Amino acid sequence: MKWTILGSACLSMAILASCGQPASTDAAAGPDIGGLVSTEGDFATNLQTALIEAEPGSTVQLPEGHFHLETGLSLDVHGVTLMGAGEDKTILDFAGQTGAGEGLLVTSDGVTLTGFAIRDTKGDGIKSKGADRITYRDLTVEWSGDPDETNGAYGVYPVESQDVLIDNVTVRGASDAGIYVGQSNNIIVRNSLAEFNVAGIEIENSMHADVYGNTARYNTGGILVFDLPDLPQTGGHSTRIFDNEIVDNNTRNFAPAGNIVAGVPSGTGVIIMANRNVHVFSNTFSNNRSAHVLLTAYPEPFSDEAYNPIPRDVVLSGNSYSGGGDDAQGMLQPIAAAIGGQLPAIVADGVATWETGSVPTTNISVQEDGSVGFLDLGIGKYPLDPASIAPSKQRPTAMPVEQPAAVVLPQDEG
């Protein structure tokens, strides 16, 4: 505080003691902040400068056009809206990217991204980290061409954030997850399209997520709710997946090995792994060739003592299932072969114990029409021992847990 007073005194004195030359504190002439980013000169420099010099709460507008960028963009000013002319009109193309791990990185709160497309980034598409109350709306993030191992990992990638809204976003071609929300709390993913990704939509190590009104098609796996060990935030819980179209997720798994989704069997609709209090209802499942719903424990060894690798307190109700299960892939293939080739709509691995612990009940509640098939593989524990598998078609007895309340976000005006 003392220094603050001194500092102000110095400043006033400095004005008195001016050398006869004007203090040169004017910012270099830059783009029009709050208006349209100029395409005069180097667009990338104009845009990045606008993002740096934006006033909190202002809007940076992107012009219509197809722009090639050499390095990733970043935004670190609170409350800024970055608005394009439309996701089919403003294209930010990173095919020639040489630097940064993503196309756009947001690290400030209260940001809205809307009306533009990000294409062919070398790493992730748009990442927001520690960016609370972020809104992704009316965006396209895609990798052109066929699904490919060299595509970036995540399309939209909010992480370590509170209050995340993803609305009407299209993501294609991600070699990990199209829409990925990690280590966050209070999340809505809705009315979006995820296709030709390894995972369409993934909620990981997160709490309180509503995923609804989306279409997840032509991915390897449609919608994933995962929890992984050895991360700053573990213990994911309270996710609702409803009113989604989860169809034809039969694309080959093109994730680079080592990533957890590299183990996702092609042809799965929803996978719930190592998570608690997950509700899957009123969705339409169709033609997912391995299984529509897969409940599985985390299959790898881990040392995180606080980690629970089992999916538990899961409720499946009122979904419609058609086709699929007739061409199981990945880890499910030998199991399907062993029981005659066809897997039912819902498959659980049946694991309830791990090296240093167990859960008394996985509490999996299957409240579906009697015609909907269920299979407990009875794997027992990982690592998988084929000799110990004891499949059962008996639905588990369960006490269905109450649904968490709908997620409400401060930036969501309805």
Place this chain on the structure above:
Amino acid sequence: MIARFVLAALLLVSACSGRTDEAATPSLETILSGTPAPALSDYGLFADQARAQPAKGVVAYDLVNPLFSDHAIKHRFVFVPGDQEAKYSATDVFDFPVGTVLVKTFSFAPDMRAPETGQYKVETRLLIHKEDGWAAFPYVWNAAGTEAVYAPAGKHVDLDMIDPAGTPLSIRYAVPNKNQCKTCHQSGDAVLPIGPKARNLNHEGPVGINQLADWQRRGMIDGVPAHPPIVPAVWDTRLPVESRARAYLDINCAHCHKADGSASNSGLWLGWTESDPVKIGLGKHPTAAGRGSGGRIMVVEPGQPDQSILVFRMASDEAGIAMPELGRSVIDEDGLALVREWIGSLDVQE
């Protein structure tokens, strides 16, 4: 209070007498201004800017282990204002007073085997402790090396050189933008310096005497103990390979790979003081590596550098794979060899 006020006023008046004056001192007005100065010379940090002769009160220093930045030669200076002093810490960056400026100039030479011949400046980064916290400001030099201008959006500069191993090298050097500065300097919600920690400064710097003792003698810092910690010198081959590799990871990776850094969500924390094997990468699966995994399963696979993601990403110069993500466009072959040697020395896990 009054005495300090008069002193500050006098300093400001004397700053007006000329930029190449031996008695020139930095301008606190410019340093603490809410707006970055358009030119580096506006700060008055140098008595002779072209020759990098520091102004009075500006002290040259270096680090035991520098961060690799495309072979750049780095010249560092620190300015601690007036009668203020930094508070010593045994483990963290010193608590520098408001008005402190850390100056880092990145230079190259046509033949990096003879770095003093034809050396030229490309960029200077200022890290300034403003009233409301630290902030970073990139400046890009003119061709004559006489002035550098504020470049918030960064810049790409094409450079040709003979690298230190004698190989011709053409690079597209990336001056980071202001936000990218923060990416590496992030600590929670704040921006903090990285280098000036006791263990990194505790050796004879460019001044030729122990830097911590020198800073104490100059009144720039208070509380330096008799035996401050020191980090192993990465290239001192008399030291154990594990400590050298950990020291390398500390200065090259841990500014992001720490609990409150930009890579916190990876859970891979590579700081010198980290002791949990999983956090250092042993037996750790990747989190969000994507194609950065290179098809490998573990971040560090003991005894098997070729099966370790850490090695794969250090050995790449491609965006989306290469680590660090910022600040290098070429591979640090020496650092890579060291980390390979360390991983190779670890006992293979059954």
